[in-house]
Amino acid sequence: MNAITIIIYNSRNSNRPAIRVNVYGYYNGGISGDCPTSKEQTDNDGRCVLTWNNNLHKLNTILVAGEKHKGEFKAGNTYTFTTNRA
Secondary structure (H helix, E strand, O other), X not given: OEEEEXXXXXXXXOOEEOOOOEEEEEEEOHHHXXXXXXXXXXXXXXXXXXXXXXXXXXXXXXXXXXXXXEEEEEOOOEEEEEEOOO
């Protein structure tokens, strides 16, 4: 199983941790197109862990409160985002 730790801060609230923000991601599933990770909510520290079962060790998209972040997000790493939607 692959996993990425996400930390989110609320840009409207002095960059405090963003609580109960929905987060999920997508990886390239080949012929089947983009496949989703687990859908999680941040805890009181603004953290959550996305997991997925696939041999691919990276995500190509992470959605934070509906905001799309494209890139190459590698399993085992921690990524930090800010949002004004929390």
